[in-house]
Amino acid sequence: MTAPDAPLGVLFAVRSAAALHRLLDLLPVFDGDARVRCRFTLVPGSAFDADALAAVASSGARCLSWPEALARHHDLILTASPKGELAALRGPKVLLPHGAGFNKALAEEGSPHLPSGLDPAFLLTAGRRPLADLHVLAHPDQVDRLIEQCPPAGAAALVAGDPTLDRILASRDRREAFRTALGTGPRRLVVLSSTWGPESLLARHPGLPARLASRLPHDAYQLALVVHPNEYSRTGSFDLARQLRPALDAGLVLAGPYEQWAALLVAGDTVVTDHGSTALYAAALDRPVVAVCDGGTELVPGSPMARLLTAAPRLDPSGEDAADVLSAQPSAPGTRRFAEAAFALPGESLTTLGPELYKLLGLLPPPRPAQPRPLATPPSAPRTPAAFAVRARTERAEGAEGAEGAERTADGAVVVDIERLPPWTDLPYHHLAAEHGRAGIRETQSAALLYRRANSAPAPDTAHHHEYRTAADWTAEALADHPGCRTAAVVLSPTRCLVRRPNGEPFTLRIEPHRTTGTGRVRYTDPAAALCALHALLGAQHTPATTLTCRIDGTPYRLHLDTPAEADLQHLL
Incomplete structure (x- = not known):
């Protein structure tokens, strides 16, 4: 044989x-x-x-x-x-x-x-x-x-x-799945791209991710960072994460050195870049590209990348113009034309x-044509930051405006606009909100709004002792233990929270999801953002209405204050 x-x-x-x-x-x-x-x-x-x-x-x-x-x-x-x-x-x-x-x-x-x-x-x-x-x-x-x-x-x-x-192009129909995995929702995903070497984004402007996080509202923007594998090799994942810790704590998504960067381009809305190749792959998807570095002497004049950076709008490295630059809709033709000078035979x-x-x-190829492998779905999204500086624009109960931009809806419900930023932002803010059990002690002690997210308590077994608090008891203890706290709340579900104010009885906050007219889409906001709006409204009114409206990234959500059900009061924590 x-x-x-x-x-x-x-x-x-x-x-x-x-x-x-x-x-x-x-x-x-x-x-x-x-x-x-x-x-x-x-x-x-x-x-x-x-x-x-x-x-x-x-x-x-x-x-x-x-x-x-x-x-x-x-x-x-x-x-x-x-x-x-x-x-x-x-x-x-x-x-x-x-x-x-x-x-x-x-x-x-x-x-x-x-x-x-x-x-x-x-x-x-x-x-x-x-x-x-x-x-x-x-x-x-x-x-x-x-x-x-x-x-x-x-x-x-x-x-x-x-x-x-070709792997990127083969994955375009996975955009919504990628955004779901990243927890992006309706937010604008801004991808920062840094190549390696002295002219890279991180070398020239190492504080840019944190500065953008301090300027761009968390509920309007999600930030992600793509770092060249050479920088991972030079610095190491541990030290890179340490250097980026403030931005990571504020919600920055850090792409792994393989594949994840490309999935972020598919999921992303805008790319902020230096002269690295990632920008041309973004351009092949016709994504808007914003330049923050010019490449110095490393950039080859007349190359597709040089032409792309010349045509791209510029972002001030201070981040002060970030919201204006990143929210602007490009009026010129898209960026794909620059990628067409770098890639043929897509x-x-x-x-x-x-x-x-x-x-x-010296072999005949297999009869089945090779197909590019679609990109893998990114890992689960990072957890929501544990503390926020909350900017709020509200209207006082007697009708005088308490801040610029407040208004009343046709049925008389009060409207408040909310922006959440990292607690270390240098912008003025209305109050500090902190998640109990996750935020640091300084933020917890300073928070005017203290909340926790309720998970279902495990069923007791016969081999261990167990002790629980009810949601009603926890809100009372939180107010008693934290003198600076003016609102304590437990997030019970995506649409329900149990809330207590000093010297008051607890009540239930119901949050209506927003239904987008004509698209059939339903948006749920982070209940903690709605709690921030409620705290601002309760602080501005002597007699709060039972129906309120807040706007989070311009999207209105109706808030209803109800007598709590027994199940809400007795929810075990």
Whole structure:
């Protein structure tokens, strides 16, 4: 009996985590094919090789040491960076794009003012032969630039689009699912994008995420941050989170170094960027792009990224104009036209590239065309911040306006506009609201509104002692234990809260969801935001009405004050 042929070996030669992520988007080309065996190796010498293979090693992929990789002949070698001793590896080599075109030049590496993707210092061997047997590019203009700078490498060029872009485009119909996972709701999701190096957003303006969080109301905007994998490698997840702690505590979503950044672009509404490639992927989705950095000497003049940043509106790094810039509707044509200068063949990268890879392997490709894998749904949203500085505009009961912009509805119900910001904002605010059990002691002691969110109490078992409070008892204790507290409340459900004021009996707050006319959509607000509005209204009136109206990010919600049901009073905490 004849033994089956041994599978052909495909080596993924990885220089950094960023390069690995690019290569992983090619894997569907080989899906279902037992004739192919995939292995990974780390090309030594990068300053950003920390945890470079962590994503594949944790999945059970087989990794070769660099000496092992050098000792073997490989049927195909795939890499997304021309740097390092790749020429020492034996086997046909395919070089793929490292980003969205050639937009960045690093003067300290190779030839001054030339991106590494165009630099003969990296693209040619010591014998002046092309490093790669196949040089994959995303757009015909990139081929022209490659031929201009390195004619021998240009002779091996193939335009095959961009596999990473195709994954993003294949995931567009998951936008609502992504936003649900992130807890975005009707808010505007603003994605900050920082590349690596001295001209990056975080290097130039490290406090920008926190400054934007202190200026943009929590109920109108959600902030997310995409950080280049090189920065994750350089800084480490622990220290990066430490540096961003104020913004994270204010609700910032920090994307993981793989895949999550692309899901945020699909879910996002606006991208605030430096000169990193992420902005061009956002432009391919026609997302509005706002520039906060110009790239300095790293940005290649005339590149698609340079043209995009020139046309983009600018954001003051102080964040003072953030609400105006981010809420403005673009009047010029969308950003997709800039991406079209960087990406060709949208949706066709794997079907274009797959046959070429199999040709180098000497095999017929599988009969089923390869399809890009849709992006994974982001992890569950971070918890709502534990404390807020609340800005409120209300009307006094006697009819005189207590603050600019207050009004009464046609049926006489009082209206209050609410904005919630981090407690450390430098903007003036009406009161501090804190979630008991999560906020710090200073915020809890200073809060005029103290609330907690009720989870169903576990049923007692026969093996342990148990003690509970009722919602009615907790509100009385909260007021007694915190002299500065003027409103104590328990959030019982998305539409019901039990509320108590000093020297008063508890009552139930019912929150009507907002039904959008003509769309069939129903919006539920965070009950804690409605409690902030109620606190402001009760403080402005001697005799509160039983029906009130608040506006949260411009959306009106009707609030009803009712005699509490026994179940509300006795809810166990």
